[in-house]
Amino acid sequence: MAKKRPTIKDIARIAKVSPTTVSMALHDHPRISTRTRKRILRIAKRENYQPSLVARALVGKGSYSIGLIVSSLTDPFYPELAQAVEENSLQLGYNMILCSTKNDIGVEKYCIDSLRSRGVDGIIISSAQLVDPNVESLIEGDFPTVLVNRRIKNEPLAERVDYVVVDNFLGAHMLMEHLFRLGHDRIGMITGLLNTSTGFERAEGAKRFLGERGLQLDPKLLTDGGYSRELASVAARKLLNLNPRPSAIFAASDEMALAAREAILDLGLHIPQDIALVGFDGIDATGYRRVEITTVAQRRYEMGSMALKILIDRIEKRTPPMTSQVIMKPDMVIRDSCGYRLYGYKPDRSLKAMNPTHDTVSR
Amino acid sequence: MAKKRPTIKDIARIAKVSPTTVSMALHDHPRISTRTRKRILRIAKRENYQPSLVARALVGKGSYSIGLIVSSLTDPFYPELAQAVEENSLQLGYNMILCSTKNDIGVEKYCIDSLRSRGVDGIIISSAQLVDPNVESLIEGDFPTVLVNRRIKNEPLAERVDYVVVDNFLGAHMLMEHLFRLGHDRIGMITGLLNTSTGFERAEGAKRFLGERGLQLDPKLLTDGGYSRELASVAARKLLNLNPRPSAIFAASDEMALAAREAILDLGLHIPQDIALVGFDGIDATGYRRVEITTVAQRRYEMGSMALKILIDRIEKRTPPMTSQVIMKPDMVIRDSCGYRLYGYKPDRSLKAMNPTHDTVSR
């Protein structure tokens, strides 16, 4: 039954001073003489005193805690992001409360409410939907919020919120161009959640690429993977049963690409000889030998660190409504799943250069 | 600047009752007439009132939050565990504060201190070391604590703490027996952290297996992988350069097995023809086609759920010092990395049966 820990009063009593003095000593307040401060610090340490952060939070200075909302740690995209947020939080004296929504907007609301009741100083959300009432009311209430990975669409709110995302249009474009230059015209697509910016933008990016070349996307080649392993698996099978079969599959996430890979291999088909495959995200597994899936990588740890930094700045420096929106450039990583190393690009397919790393827009 | 949310006083004022009444109405206290309760509830909802959990925590009823301490989410063993703890916590009205220690006992101390200052009602620790002063003082202070994955050794404290772990001795034994029956005598071992129960017990289990058969473990065949990808990689290379080369490698975790796999493949060797490989944990990647590593699987989600359940019971039912220690049986999953499907067991190597699922010891 948890022996209770000493309070500031206990220390005060032992040190024969007032709680105020103890409080100030603990905060290095100049008013307190060095001698008594030292004495108090010594006693506090001896008694194993730890100030109650809940009392501190109540009195109103902030709770030194933040919330992180993800879809699910089970999705390999998130752990590294969460790790980054956690490590950096701790570093700065904050704790991180983690919530997962499983992409359910109702759960998301519940999480946000809990977090706010808990008095967190800010929230990082990586599970936002394109139109997300929960996020909207956070912004409207001027509550310190940073979106990461997925952003919202609704103007004018979308302009007022900080975010760190990857350039999904560009990523999709790079991947499609890669496939196109390898000679693929009939590309099956397994989409992510289309009500999220990542899902929507990746699909849109792919379509635009085709559009620019006057190609149409056969609706049959568009299947819904919903960022789930299971859905992606059935989507892949659907694509593979098409006649004629697509010569390549573009999965909007590596998790789904991995599922597609199993489906392909199950049919006894070879990658890339029989069919090419690309993913999106750059999770570790795509790089394992004999897996070797071409993808577009996101620097997830960095994204988490940046999001946290932005949030803490917002909280501590009370920076004015100066929005910082970061759009990172994804890194193309070409592996064996499309046949580039085997065949190279077709000479008759033109190229367009892609470039730098990431850019920040502040205004 | 975060518009501030209504307090119980605001609601009281609007409803023209006292804060007491509001509080009781919110808690369905029988004293309050149904009519006024309804009215208050309605107003509370309209004003979007959410009780401050920090105030509630301060007043002493418990904070409805718990802490989860892991080594790092970056290690694929943990995300699922964390997800389980989080989901089930939320379900029960708790929030989860996540901390990662990177296996540093100092960081662990810092995490525990923060958590306690935050008034968490209990802590689940998956990163304990065999002798872990931080865990010890938690137990001594009778603070609700559940160990998961790794347990402590020090008697008598080790007897008094709740835990959920897998039978690492058995797991190692199963794996060794599998290799042995396939004809392997010269088995290289990449160990985990030997100052943790998992690392120690897996190594020990392997040694015992050998010992029972009158075989010695050549010290050269013992290398330290420290549960890190990088260390495991150099350990694997060391083993592979041995002359004669071991005919099999036993990695104490799947992460390390994956690293070993890369090293093996880098040398142009074939698995299992040139060398067999086994891991431990049952992470997803081991099951991908063309990866197919034989391993011993832990039900990580279930372990997380159980640990949480035990913790909450301890917190809410204030169950007396009735320790519940769960040792789960690992599940052997035979894949292609040892050649069983290719060659089968050698007839001259005897078998011993293994069995059920998990058992609970309560006393």
Place this chain on the structure above:
DNA sequence: GTGAAAGCGCTAACAG
């Protein structure tokens, strides 16, 4: 049935 008052642990005026 309802309200007033005290207090959880801490901080921040305001006095001395």
Place this chain on the structure above:
DNA sequence: CTGTTAGCGCTTTCAC
């Protein structure tokens, strides 16, 4: 330099 007082938002006796 140090102590007294009040109050953060809520719950809980104890009166009415």
